[in-house]
Amino acid sequence: MKLAKWILGAAAILGLSATTLQAQETGDPGPAYVQQSLAGKKVVLIPLALGFDLAQGWNHYIGREVRGFGGVWETRDPNWDTAAGAQAITDLISSADKPAVLIVHTPDLTSYSKLFKRAQDAGIFVIQIDNRSNFASDAFVGSNWETLGELEAKAAVEGCGEGSSKKIGLIQGDQVNSSSLDQYAGIAKVLKDHPDFEIVGAPDSNWDVTTARTVATTLLQQHPEVCAVIDFWDNTAAGTAAAIRDAGLQGKVKLVTTGGGEELDCKALEDGTFHAVVMTDVVGQSRDVSALIKFFLQSGLTAGQAKSWIYTLETATTKADLKPGTCWSLKDVQAAEAASK
Amino acid sequence: MKSVFRQGMLTQERIVLVFALVLFALYAVFLKGFLAPNNLVAILRSIAVLGILSVGMGIVVIGRGIDLSMVAVMAMATAWQLTMMNSGTPALTATAITFGFVVLVGVANGVLIAYADVPAVFATLASGNFVFGLIRSRFIVQDAVPVPQDATLLMDFGQARLVGMPIEVIMFAAAALFAFLGLRYSKYGRYVYYQGDNYQAARSMGLPVRPVVILQYVLSALVAWLAGLVTAAGLQSINTRVVNSTLLYDVILVVVIGGIGLSGGKGGMRNVVVGALLIGIMLNGMTILDLPNIYQNLIKASILLVALIIDSRLNPRDEQVGQQGDI
DSSP states (O other): EEEHHHHHHHHHHHHHHHHHOOOOOOOHHHHHHHHHHTTTTTEEEEEOSSHHHHHHHHHHHHHHHHHHTTTTEEEEOOOTTTTHHHHHHHHHHHHSSOOOOEOOOOOSTTTHHHHHHHHHHHEEEEEEEOOOOOOSSSEEEEEEHHHHHHHHHHHHHHHTTTTTTOEEEEEBSSSHHHHHHHHHHHHHHHHHHHOOOOEEEEOEEEEEEHHHHHHHHHHOOOOOOOOEEEEEEEEHHHHHHHHHHHTTOOBBBBBEEOOOHHHHHHHHTTTTSEEEEEEHHHHHHHHHHHHHHHHHHHHHHOTTOOOEEEEEEEEEGGGGOOTSSSSSSHHHHHHHHHHOO | OOOTOOOSSSSSHHHHHHHHHHHHHHHHHHSTTTTTTHHHHHHHHHHHHHHHHHHHHHHHTTOOOTTHHHHHHHHHHHHHHHHHHHTOOOHHHHHHHHHHHHHHHHHEEEEETTTTTTOOHHHHHHHHHHHHHHHHHHHHHSSSEEETTTHHHHHHHHHHTTTTEEEHHHHHHHHHHHHHHHHSSHHHHHHHHHHOOOOHHHTTOOOHHHHHHHHHHHHHHHHHHHHHHHHHHHSSEEEEEGGGGGHHHHHHHHHHHHTTOOOOOOOHHHHHHHHHHHHHHHHHHHHHTTTTTTHHHHHHHHHHHHHHHHHHHHHHHOOOTTTTOOO
């Protein structure tokens, strides 16, 4: 036994001296493998448009990670044009310098499905972000919009309270985008459990803030007793908020919406414009996407081999939940992007 | 001149007015709450920006042109102005720069059309895209630009009411009145009609048709900017996504449906007001009925088609004055 201890001790001392002599040799295969799998790999983000908070958040937070591991980070800006987005994907698939991973924000359930298949056949991993499509690609990262709708409906029901009119208005997005359709399904599900609550109107904003204001004005005019309005996007909720303000119903009509948790959301909660916001957590989503990119490129999987849905954990945030750091700041992100150029 | 104030009972303007009144009466009877004073004000407010744009478009169409860059100028000029103000440029400087830019766009449109003989559709389509691309890529960083909190003048303007009417409605009324007086009583206004009715004849008469055309597009650009400011004041922000919306087609819809013939030289501001009212009543009723957006668009498009057919029946193309680049 003594001999064994002595040998172990000697080995330990020898080992120690070896590490001091050759500091690089940690025996950890990680860094070299990561370097070999990730360095120089191209990752491209194609959002619906680069000009709004979510896309700029992803661009910053995911881009920082990709550049951090030595990858090449690029974006394409279809500027809300589905055809331009499809063109960008097609170009990338057939380009000589193919990306390793595509991150795509789909405009509707079907438009890009065939392209996703082609990209995967060409060996490109496809991560869909925020909006789901009918095609299950390598991964979807974003909200389970049905759950999100349920959270909004619960916040509206709570906001209205027992003694209220129990009438709710919806400002939907459109009738093709999954985020709008699924939100509606979630809201309808919750309201089934509250049969005394009623949806008195559900016009579409077509994701346009002016239209949101016009239809919300009409809705409030027809149903001034409405106790809550759920607007399907915080950007259009600015128009709905203007309609509530015009009607002199501020504070009486609880406005519930969803958004990326940018500072404007927190400000609107703080000053009472919004009653509750279900935040889709851009920062957390970006981290999930970054982790997936690192995983895919090291896993030995080929594109199209596996699929997964990484849903963001969401909660309805109200004024009471606000803490410093609840929201992220687009201004800071833009400043950081400008500084890195 | 024969057709400027068309004789007879069945002018398109009257048909539309009657149609609007019938629709109004039907809604009033069948839709609860339609007649509430606040709803009527809401109708007017909802068409104000559309109406202001249509005033500018109306002037151009009377002069046998079309300005497809209006919505781009409206959104982008205002967005740029607000961006400058947000980053600390004094409001007056930002406004002066924007004014210069807007006039420049109008002059460029006019020169392309009047001197380079580029058809108005293509010239303004291209310049609208150029304005959007330039400002979106160089001068602003995001789609939605908020009105800065310290721009109290613009903020208060958005909340202001005059004789119970929101300021948007007042601005529409003022723009329409101003354009009406200008077109009817100023020498320039008559020139617009003459050259719109028959460009070659107006030119042979010795009218300065090219400067008249240029000023038309400067006016429409300025009116578009006004519409942008009114939007920003009301929403406390401007969203450049409006450029991709159907707003531009709605503006053309108002102008055509009101009875300003696309072949030029006909109609006036009354047509714009009537057209805008019809659209406002129609959309308001459809929203009260909770019709989905796709059906609203379908109904709007069908009405535009009917209006175009009536327009071509009432204002048939004239071989003599038809010209190359005619829309």
